[in-house]
Amino acid sequence: MSTINFSAREINFKIVYYGPGLSGKTTNLKRIYDQVPAESKGEMVSLATEDERTLFFDFLPLDLGKVNGFKTRFHLYTVPGQVFYNSSRKLILRGVDGVVFVADSAPNRLRANAESLRNLRENLKEYNLSLNEIPYVIQINKRDLENALPVEMIRQVLDPSSSVDFYEAIAEQFKGVFEPLRSVSKLVLEKLAQTT
Amino acid sequence: MLEPSLELYGETYDKVDKLLNDLLAKSHARYAMIVDRKGFVLMHTRALWAPKPPSLDSLATLVASNYSANAAIAQLLGENGFKETVQQGDDVGTYLEELGDKALLVTVFDKSAALGRVKLFTKKAVEEIRMVISNSSDEVPDVSFDTNWSNSTGALIDGLFEVKDDEHN
Numbered sequence: 001m002s003t004i005n006f007s008a009r010e011i012n013f014k015i016v017y018y019g020p021g022l023s024g025k026t027t028n029l030k031r032i033y034d035q036v037p038a039e040s041k042g043e044m045v046s047l048a049t050e051d052e053r054t055l056f057f058d059f060l061p062l063d064l065g066k067v068n069g070f071k072t073r074f075h076l077y078t079v080p081g082q083v084f085y086n087s088s089r090k091l092i093l094r095g096v097d098g099v100v101f102v103a104d105s106a107p108n109r110l111r112a113n114a115e116s117l118r119n120l121r122e123n124l125k126e127y128n129l130s131l132n133e134i135p136y137v138i139q140i141n142k143r144d145l146e147n148a149l150p151v152e153m154i155r156q157v158l159d160p161s162s163s164v165d166f167y168e169a170i171a172e173q174f175k176g177v178f179e180p181l182r183s184v185s186k187l188v189l190e191k192l193a194q195t196t
Numbered sequence: 197m198l199e200p201s202l203e204l205y206g207e208t209y210d211k212v213d214k215l216l217n218d219l220l221a222k223s224h225a226r227y228a229m230i231v232d233r234k235g236f237v238l239m240h241t242r243a244l245w246a247p248k249p250p251s252l253d254s255l256a257t258l259v260a261s262n263y264s265a266n267a268a269i270a271q272l273l274g275e276n277g278f279k280e281t282v283q284q285g286d287d288v289g290t291y292l293e294e295l296g297d298k299a300l301l302v303t304v305f306d307k308s309a310a311l312g313r314v315k316l317f318t319k320k321a322v323e324e325i326r327m328v329i330s331n332s333s334d335e336v337p338d339v340s341f342d343t344n345w346s347n348s349t350g351a352l353i354d355g356l357f358e359v360k361d362d363e364h365n
Contacts, residue, residue, distance in 0.1 A: 003236050006205035006337050012236045040356055043251045045258065056261065059235075061253040064352040070339070072349050075235065075257070091264040095234030178357040186350045193346035 002097050002192055010071045013188050014095050015181070018120050019102035020112035021053070021081030024141040024171040028102060029058045029078055031174045032181065036062060054080040057092050074185060081116065090123045097191075098184040099136035102171075103158060105148035114157050135187030137165045139180040144170045204230070204238060206334035215324050216241040223317040225305035226288075230325075232299055235260035249304070259302050263292060282311065291315060293322045301325070 003012045017025040026046065033044045042061035049055045058078040063071065079089040101120065103113045124130055140154055155166055165183050169176025204212060216228040216239065226246035230239040235257040242249060249255070263281060270277045281292040291303045291314050303318045305311075 003232055003234060004339070005236065005238055006339075007209045007239060008237075011341070014234060036356065042253045045254045056265070059254070059257050062356075064349060064356060067348040067352065068345055070341075072352070075253070087268055088265075091261065091268060094264065095232075182353055182357050185353050186346075189346040189349050189353075190343075192341050193343050 002188070003095070004070075008071070009066075009069055010073055011192075012073045012075060013097040013185070014075050014077065015098045015100065015184060015188070016092060016096045017076065017078040017100045017102055018089070018116065019081055020104055020109060020116040021083070023081060023102045023104040023109070023113070023116075024169075025078040025081060025102045026054055026058050027171040028100070028139070028141075028177055028181075029060050029076055031171055031177045032062075032076065033060055035174065035178075040064070053082065054078055055085070056080065056088050072189075076181075083115075086119065086123070089119070090126055093123050093127060093129075096124075096127075096129070096134065098188040099131070099134060100180045100184050101136060101138045101158070103138055103140045103154055105140055105142040105145050105154065107147055107149050110149060110154065110157060113154065117158055135184055135191055137167065137180045137184045137187070139167045139169050139171075139176060141169045141171050141176075143168045143176075144173070204329075205337055206332075208328055208332040208334050209239075211328045212239060212325050213241065215321050215328065219303065219317050219321040223303065223305065223314045224309040225303045225314055226309075227302075227304040228318075228321070229256065229259075229302045229304070230295060230299055231256040231259055231302055233260055233263070238299060255302075255304075259290070259292065259300065263300055280315075282315075284311070289314075291318055293318050295322055295325060296329075 005012065017028055019025055029044065033041060040063050045059040047056035060076045062074045062076065064073065065071065077092050079092045101117060121131055138158055140151055142148060151166065151168060155162065167176050167180040171177050219228050220241060220243045227240060227242050227249050229237060229252065232238055237252045237256045240252055266281055267277050283290045288304065288306050293301045295301045301318060301322050303314050305314045
């Protein structure tokens with residue numbers, strides 16, 4: 001649920017990057033941080049292990065500017081993808097407004113993608129939320145892998161009804177990084193406009 | 197949906213702002229900050245003598261996440277929650293109190309402030325802020341975020357990302 005701060009005249013939204021371990025969630029945030037102008041971003045915070053695996057979350061605040069006197073801000077978070085960090089993933093989902101699900105194109109990660117999406121649905125339930133009501137898009141990352149699975153195959157597994165927007169990406173090279181964020185952000189804004 | 201985490205506007209905002217400044221004056225702490233449990237900064241104040249604070253967004257996010265993690269640990273151990281969250285370094289520390297079920301009051305202090313005073317006046321401030329909010333008669337400001345607003349804000353998103361897309365196409 002988006003948060004309004006009347007005194008600071010700000011509207012804040014929380015976007016969470018979800019997906020299996022090593023699918024490229026942190027890479028997305030790092031590339032966004034690299035590319036967004038300094039005046040539109042805050043500090044990036046990463047709570048990672050020594051071998052640079054996400055331990056708790058990464059965080060990046062983006063500042064869009066003012067419309068009608070209200071500043072719009074997006075707080076981007078990643079969750080730790082490794083299976084055993086589920087408690088942390090649940091905590092990060094608190095107050096989520098939109099989700100970018102980052103899927104891995106590697107053949108041996110198809111099951112991990114499906115399992116992570118199932119886990120996302122389960123964790124959202126804890127907050128009485130579901131993917132039917134939260135704006136979300138899917139990014140299929142690592143399209144540069146030699147043996148990358150066909151997009152259609154991944155789509156069949158993650159979204160058989162083709163109801164969600166898909167974006168192909170090579171996040172490491174900054175390809176397909178902004179598009180899913182732009183898409184989910186607009187969905188979040190539209191949802192707010194419909195409910196106020 | 198849109199959610200004001202706490203009813204902090206109008207006269208209530210001014211009263212709470214005064215209470216936070218009183219807290220700093222009495223406890224000798226550096227900063228006091230009200231943070232939404234989702235990690236958003238709702239209000240903050242800084243003592244005149246205090247150095248410039250670090251990024252408030254980062255601080256708020258870490259404080260709220262740390263609070264959530266501690267609450268989860270307490271639950272794992274069969275507790276409803278831990279009664280106190282204090283962190284003390286060589287020079288600087290933080291003290292945190294729950295403010296209702298949606299927010300947290302964080303006090304940042306250094307070694308010139310006694311922890312006992314910080315705890316005492318932070319707890320007192322929490323009670324007073326609760327009273328001010330529950331007695332508030334301020335009406336929620338009438339704002340509407342309609343399709344025009346979402347289109348205009350969407351254009352800002354395009355503006356932020358377009359240049360970069362062009363560079364990579």
